[in-house]
Structure formats: structure tokens, C-alpha cells
Amino acid sequence: MPIACSGWALHAPAPRHAALEQDVETDVAVIGAGLAGSSLALHLQKLGINVALIEARQPADGASGRNAGHVQPFLDKLQALKSWPGGGQPFVEYFVQQRNIVYEMCSRYGIDGDAHPGGMVEVAARPVAALQAKAREWAGRGYAVAEVGRESLQELLGTSRYGYGLHWQEGGSVNPFMFTSGMVRVAQMLGAQVYGDSPVLDCRREGERWRAVTARGSVRAHRVVICTNAHAGNPFFPELGRTQYPLVACALATKPLPQSVLDSLNPARVALTQVPTGLYPMVVDGRRRLVTATIPHVGREDDARVYFDYFRSYLHKTFPQTRELNIELESYWTGYTSSSSQAYHEDYAKIYEVADGVTALMNLGTWGNVMGPLLGRHLAQVMASERWQDLLLPLEKPREVANPQWFGFKIRRIMVPMARIADRLNLA
Numbered sequence: 001m002p003i004a005c006s007g008w009a010l011h012a013p014a015p016r017h018a019a020l021e022q023d024v025e026t027d028v029a030v031i032g033a034g035l036a037g038s039s040l041a042l043h044l045q046k047l048g049i050n051v052a053l054i055e056a057r058q059p060a061d062g063a064s065g066r067n068a069g070h071v072q073p074f075l076d077k078l079q080a081l082k083s084w085p086g087g088g089q090p091f092v093e094y095f096v097q098q099r100n101i102v103y104e105m106c107s108r109y110g111i112d113g114d115a116h117p118g119g120m121v122e123v124a125a126r127p128v129a130a131l132q133a134k135a136r137e138w139a140g141r142g143y144a145v146a147e148v149g150r151e152s153l154q155e156l157l158g159t160s161r162y163g164y165g166l167h168w169q170e171g172g173s174v175n176p177f178m179f180t181s182g183m184v185r186v187a188q189m190l191g192a193q194v195y196g197d198s199p200v201l202d203c204r205r206e207g208e209r210w211r212a213v214t215a216r217g218s219v220r221a222h223r224v225v226i227c228t229n230a231h232a233g234n235p236f237f238p239e240l241g242r243t244q245y246p247l248v249a250c251a252l253a254t255k256p257l258p259q260s261v262l263d264s265l266n267p268a269r270v271a272l273t274q275v276p277t278g279l280y281p282m283v284v285d286g287r288r289r290l291v292t293a294t295i296p297h298v299g300r301e302d303d304a305r306v307y308f309d310y311f312r313s314y315l316h317k318t319f320p321q322t323r324e325l326n327i328e329l330e331s332y333w334t335g336y337t338s339s340s341s342q343a344y345h346e347d348y349a350k351i352y353e354v355a356d357g358v359t360a361l362m363n364l365g366t367w368g369n370v371m372g373p374l375l376g377r378h379l380a381q382v383m384a385s386e387r388w389q390d391l392l393l394p395l396e397k398p399r400e401v402a403n404p405q406w407f408g409f410k411i412r413r414i415m416v417p418m419a420r421i422a423d424r425l426n427l428a
């Protein structure tokens with residue numbers, strides 16, 4: 001689907017970047033202008049390293065302009081990090097330090113990302129041991145997180161449906177399209193060359209340097225960083241496309257709701273997600289719209305009506321105050337996530353050493369809004385200092401994942417349909 005379908009892009013169209021039509025030279029060529037590539041370009045430029053950012057379409061045209069807008073300030077399954085440098089502790093500490101990066105960058109660089117640090121709520125029908133343990137874990141790291149019951153949730157969200165939840169006072173929401181475009185604008189102001197409509201077709205070594213080649217031009221650079229996420233099915237370094245579990249997701253935005261309704265439905269604009277399956281994650285954006293995302297049925301990705309009807313039924317059931325309201329669909333769009341792991345919330349990003357001088361930062365999974373800017377910043381710091389031993393993630397060789405088709409099948413044909421049934425029967 002064209003990016004114009006994304007409700008986030010509707011909010012504030014971004015300037016178009018012209019195609020690369022000549023041969024240019026720079027220090028680092030960054031391929032792909034999503035959250036990862038844009039942050040990397042901005043931070044490299046800030047550290048005095050010149051960048052050419054090359055995007056196949058326009059910045060934020062991939063998952064970064066299409067996501068559900070949640071800014072999650074915590075990590076889920078920490079045991080998945082055990083094999084990382086220092087048993088994952090240095091990464092967790094950096095993450096904790098940088099967890100507000102979205103809001104910090106918006107404020108530091110004057111990025112208008114409709115970023116709202118209203119906090120997050122994870123809700124469940126009844127107390128969940130994993131959530132209780134998570135609250136203890138992150139409270140121990142200094143987070144303002146509280147276990148809450150039905151009454152507090154009613155006050156916070158205007159619904160009595162949920163008996164238990166975690167209220168995180170940090171994190172919240174962002175318009176990821178505006179945030180990503182904003183990072184690109186800042187990178188450009190700092191001196192980065194930015195090219196749109198320029199798919200990289202080849203990436204070849206030339207002596208000590210690399211040349212990234214597009215249809216009508218090329219970038220010659222000391223280093224290349226590939227930030228192409230689920231769009232990794234490229235002719236150059238095709239092994240990257242086999243390192244991930246790509247999954248199609250869809251999202252939608254309602255038309256703006258009256259303020260009087262929002263005053264009783266989530267007045268603090270916290271980002272909401274349900275446990276265990278998060279069928280209807282929801283944020284309220286700065287235009288008073290509700291935005292949600294889900295996984296579409298196989299073969300029915302384009303059928304906006306189906307997912308809007310699901311969402312409206314959820315709203316009617318969960319927020320009775322919406323039953324008399326004429327809620328209308330404003331935008332519907334699809335996008336691709338790509339994960340490095342089949343296990344939910346173990347889908348940590350990867351940094352690959354693809355060749356000498358070529359690195360890839362990708363497979364950001366379902367947490368790109370924080371991971372993209374954060375890892376872009378970290379990788380820039382490592383590259384600038386040339387201290388690769390300081391990398392907080394393992395520097396891996398691309399490795400093929402097992403059974404990628406099974407992943408999509410499992411989620412789209414088994415897990416999500418079962419979760420919908422459980423939701424309908426009030427079992428979750």
C-alpha cells in the first residue's frame with residue numbers, strides 16, 4: 001500500500017527527496033531511511049562523520065511510517081539477552097538510560113513528532129504472574145510502574161472491563177512517520193546527503209571503499225550500513241533476507257472523536273495494550289483519533305472493513321460510552337515487521353557484520369520506535385570511536401532462521417484467530 005494510506009502520513013506530509021543522479025563520495029553510506037537508518041545518519045553526522053542516506057522510496061515509507069505508535073520504555077524477556085556481551089547487562093543499562101530517547105530527541109532537535117509521554121498501560125482480565133514479575137523487575141531498576149486493579153483502570157481508561165494491569169508512567173505514543181521524517185530533516189541540516197526514490201541495486205567493493213549503486217548514480221564510501229528491515233530481499237547481500245521472520249501487519253485510524261468522549265475514554269492518552277495477545281493496542285493521537293494495529297487474515301490484508309469492524313466491536317464492548325457514537329474509519333494501511341526470533345518479545349534487533357566495512361542494523365521487530373533511535377545512536381557512537389569492542393549487541397554473521405514460512409502460518413492462521421475467539425468469549 002502507498003505510504004499515503006498511512007494515517008500518520010496524513011497528519012503532516014513530509015518534503016520529497018530527489019533521486020541520486022550522480023556519483024558522490026562520503027564517509028558512510030546508510031541504506032534505508034526508517035527509524036534505524038535515520039537515527040544512525042543523524043547521530044553519525046552529529047559526531048562529524050559524513051553520511052549519504054539512500055532510500056528506495058521516501059523516508060519513513062517502510063514500517064516506520066506505518067506502525068501503531070507505541071513507545072515502550074521497558075524490555076520483556078531479558079533471558080533472551082544472556083548470550084550478549086556481559087550477559088546483556090550493559091545493553092539493559094544503556095536501554096534504561098536511553099528509554100526516553102524519542103521524547104528527548106523531539107525536544108533536543110525540535111522534531112514535531114506528535115510525541116506524547118502519557119505512559120503505557122498493559123491490561124488483563126485478572127492478575128498475571130509474568131506481569132507481576134515484570135513490575136518488580138523494572139521497579140527495581142527505578143521505573144515508576146504500579147500494579148493496578150479494576151478501580152484505577154476505570155479511572156485511567158474509562159472502562160471496567162479489566163481486573164488487572166501495569167501502569168507505566170513512562171513511554172507513551174509518537175507519530176512514527178513524523179518522528180522519522182523529523183530525524184531525516186535534522187540529519188540533513190547537520191550535513192547529511194539524503195536521496196529518495198533511489199533503490200540501491202548493488203553494493204560492491206572498490207579497493208579500500210564500497211560503492212552503493214542506484215539506477216542513475218552511486219555513493220562511494222568507507223563504510224556501508226544496511227538498515228532495510230523487512231525489505232531485505234535485495235540483490236546485494238541476499239543472505240540478509242534469510243535472517244528474519246517477516247510478518248504483514250495492518251493498522252487503522254478513526255476519524256477524530258469529540259473531546260467530550262475522549263474525556264471519559266483514556267483522558268490521559270496512555271498507550272494501551274492487552275495481555276496476553278494485544279489484539280487491540282490503542283493510542284489516542286494529537287488529532288483526537290484512535291489508532292490501532294493487528295495481524296490481518298491471510299488473503300484479506302486489503303479489507304479495511306473487517307479490521308475496522310473488529311475494532312469497533314472491541315470499543316463498544318470495552319468502552320460503553322462509545323456505543324451511541326458514530327465512529328468512522330479515516331485511514332487503513334498495512335506494513336511489514338521483521339523479527340529475529342519466533343518467540344514473542346524475544347525479537348531483539350540484530351547487528352550483522354556482512355563484509356569487511358559493511359554492517360547491517362535490522363530486524364527491529366515490534367519495538368522499533370525506541371530501538372531504532374536508540375541503536376542508531378549507539379552504533380554511531382561505536383563507529384565514530386572505532387571501538388567495536390564497546391558494541392552492546394553481539395556483532396553477528398548473518399544466519400538463516402529456521403522455518404520462516406511456519407512463523408507467518410502460526411501467527412496468522414492459529415494464534416491470532418484463536419485470540420479473537422478467546423476475546424469474543426471473554427476468556428482473555
Ligand SMILES: Cc1cc2nc3c(=O)[nH]c(=O)nc-3n(C[C@H](O)[C@H](O)[C@H](O)COP(=O)(O)OP(=O)(O)OC[C@H]3O[C@@H](n4cnc5c(N)ncnc54)[C@H](O)[C@@H]3O)c2cc1C
Binds near residue numbers: 031036062199362368
Ligand atoms: C503495523 C505495525 C505496527 C507496529 N507497531 C509498533 C509499535 O507500536 N511500536 C514500535 O515500537 N514498533 C512497532 N512496529 C515495528 C516498527 O515499526 C519497526 O520495528 C521499525 O519501523 C523498523 O524500522 P527500520 O528502520 O528497521 O525499518 P523500515 O522502517 O522498514 O525502513 C527500512 C527502509 O529501507 C528501505 N529500503 C529497502 N531496500 C532498500 C534498497 N535496496 N535501497 C534503499 N532503501 C531500501 C525501505 O524502503 C524502508 O524505507 C510496528 C510495525 C508495523 C508494521
